[in-house]
Amino acid sequence: MKIKPITIVGAGASGLISSILIAREGIAVTLLEQNSKAAKKITASGNGRCNIGNTHPTVEHFHSDNISFIDSVLDGYSSRDIVDLFSSLGIEIIEGSDGKLFPMSLQASSVVEILLYEVSTLDIEIVYDSTLLSVSKQGGEFLLDTTQGDISTKVLLLATGSMASPQLGGSSRGVEIASSLGHTIVPPLPSLVQLCSDERWVSQVSGVKIDALVKLYANSELISQKRGDILFTNYGISGLAILDISRDVTRELATYSYCELTIDIIPDYTKERFVTLLLKYVDNRSQKPIDIWLMGFIHKKLIPIIIKESKTKAKIVAQLNKKEVMKIVYSLKNLKLSISESRGFKGAEVASGGVDTNEIDPITMESKIVKDLYFAGEIIDVDGDRGGYNFHFAWVSAMRVAHQVGSIPLRR
Numbered sequence: 082m083k084i085k086p087i088t089i090v091g092a093g094a095s096g097l098i099s100s101i102l103i104a105r106e107g108i109a110v111t112l113l114e115q116n117s118k119a120a121k122k123i124t125a126s127g128n129g130r131c132n133i134g135n136t137h138p139t140v141e142h143f144h145s146d147n148i149s150f151i152d153s154v155l156d157g158y159s160s161r162d163i164v165d166l167f168s169s170l171g172i173e174i175i176e177g178s179d180g181k182l183f184p185m186s187l188q189a190s191s192v193v194e195i196l197l198y199e200v201s202t203l204d205i206e207i208v209y210d211s212t213l214l215s216v217s218k219q220g221g222e223f224l225l226d227t228t229q230g231d232i233s234t235k236v237l238l239l240a241t242g243s244m245a246s247p248q249l250g251g252s253s254r255g256v257e258i259a260s261s262l263g264h265t266i267v268p269p270l271p272s273l274v275q276l277c278s279d280e281r282w283v284s285q286v287s288g289v290k291i292d293a294l295v296k297l298y299a300n301s302e303l304i305s306q307k308r309g310d311i312l313f314t315n316y317g318i319s320g321l322a323i324l325d326i327s328r329d330v331t332r333e334l335a336t337y338s339y340c341e342l343t344i345d346i347i348p349d350y351t352k353e354r355f356v357t358l359l360l361k362y363v364d365n366r367s368q369k370p371i372d373i374w375l376m377g378f379i380h381k382k383l384i385p386i387i388i389k390e391s392k393t394k395a396k397i398v399a400q401l402n403k404k405e406v407m408k409i410v411y412s413l414k415n416l417k418l419s420i421s422e423s424r425g426f427k428g429a430e431v432a433s434g435g436v437d438t439n440e441i442d443p444i445t446m447e448s449k450i451v452k453d454l455y456f457a458g459e460i461i462d463v464d465g466d467r468g469g470y471n472f473h474f475a476w477v478s479a480m481r482v483a484h485q486v487g488s489i490p491l492r493r
């Protein structure tokens with residue numbers, strides 16, 4: 082069997098970029114993809130617009146059991162390098178809100194077409210419908226067992242992504258193979274995912290979208306808080322603030338199988354300020370029902386829940402005094418929502434966890450356990466916030482692999 086110089090497994094974000102950069106060095110690249118199409122996640126990304134990166138890819142936007150690894154990987158690669166990388170492919174990058182970077186076309190599918198055009202012009206051998214099943218190392222080479230037969234390769238890059246979104250190619254196979262080669266795996270959990278609740282009232286307010294501050298407590302300690310849109314749904318809760326807090330929630334759920342969110346539905350007001358505001362509208366002769374009265378301030382569908390939670394005895398405005406108003410305001414700022422589970426990997430944009438970063442060289446992305454084995458992208462125990470950070474890590478890790486592999490004597 083002819084030994085290939087380098088085989089890259091996974092024609093997704095990191096696999097495509099690393100294959101292009103390595104092939105540009107004059108090295109013959111073989112790229113295996115289990116799907117019949119490449120880069121399904123890129124195509125689906127950013128609601129079809131592809132949020133390709135961010136102008137501020139600082140370490141606090143990334144998560145891992147080992148933050149210093151991320152620091153070392155990101156060091157020396159700015160958003161300018163990402164813009165230049167895509168410019169070298171003929172893709173102009175523009176900046177949107179919050180530093181988010183997009184292709185000028187705002188079309189994720191065009192990004193994939195351009196990447197695949199580059200793959201074809203560089204004569205990269207891309208094999209679709211080819212799933213890597215297992216790997217063994219014999220002598221200096223890797224023997225790959227794939228659904229399309231065996232492959233022998235000198236260098237192996239696992240760019241198989243994470244378990245998130247199996248409908249788009251998410252799979253646990255990559256980490257299983259890494260584990261079989263001796264790597265430790267930080268247990269993967271869904272992240273950037275919607276959350277489910279068994280509370281009856283949630284489905285009654287399905288469709289309500291508000292700006293809120295969402296807090297996660299564990300043992301009375303504040304674990305995290307996020308501000309943004311929340312959307313009540315028939316299964317639980319979604320929206321940007323929920324996706325943002327979901328990483329911490331799925332970790333809590335993994336330990337306790339249950340957790341509770343506290344929702345502040347008037348985040349722009351302190352308790353005192355809102356009490357003062359409401360008291361301005363209290364007329365102690367008014368027969369107005371308090372649910373109608375509250376419609377002047379908050380979404381009407383939420384009112385029955387707030388009234389119930391507050392345990393106010395007042396039925397009409399005339400019965401409201403400062404104490405009753407304070408009870409209502411307390412509920413508005415501390416609406417409790419129990420969370421039973423997340424929507425799982427199927428609903429998740431990314432997964433936390435993956436190959437333990439203590440076993441990967443952050444400069445070269447080479448395994449510290451198996452020589453000539455490399456990792457790039459989400460298979461590694463690194464995940465980012467919403468806002469282009471996950472692609473940023475995929476591109477930078479791919480560039481690091483390409484830089485290292487380009488220095489190995491593998492040329493044709």
Ligand SMILES: Cc1cc2nc3c(=O)[nH]c(=O)nc-3n(C[C@H](O)[C@H](O)[C@H](O)COP(=O)(O)OP(=O)(O)OC[C@H]3O[C@@H](n4cnc5c(N)ncnc54)[C@H](O)[C@@H]3O)c2cc1C
Nearest residue numbers: 091093094095115126127132213242250458459469471472
């Ligand atoms: C709906 C959605 C929207 C997103 N939007 C954004 C966004 O706007 N911005 C952002 O930064 N991030 C976004 N992400 C996250 C981003 O897509 C991923 O972090 C990124 O694609 C990870 O790159 P990767 O190369 O590690 O893996 P992937 O891009 O997932 O590529 C892995 C590839 O490996 C293949 N594969 C897996 N196992 C095997 C095997 N055993 N054999 C052969 N092939 C295999 C898969 O089919 C896949 O094609 C989004 C994710 C989703 C699901």
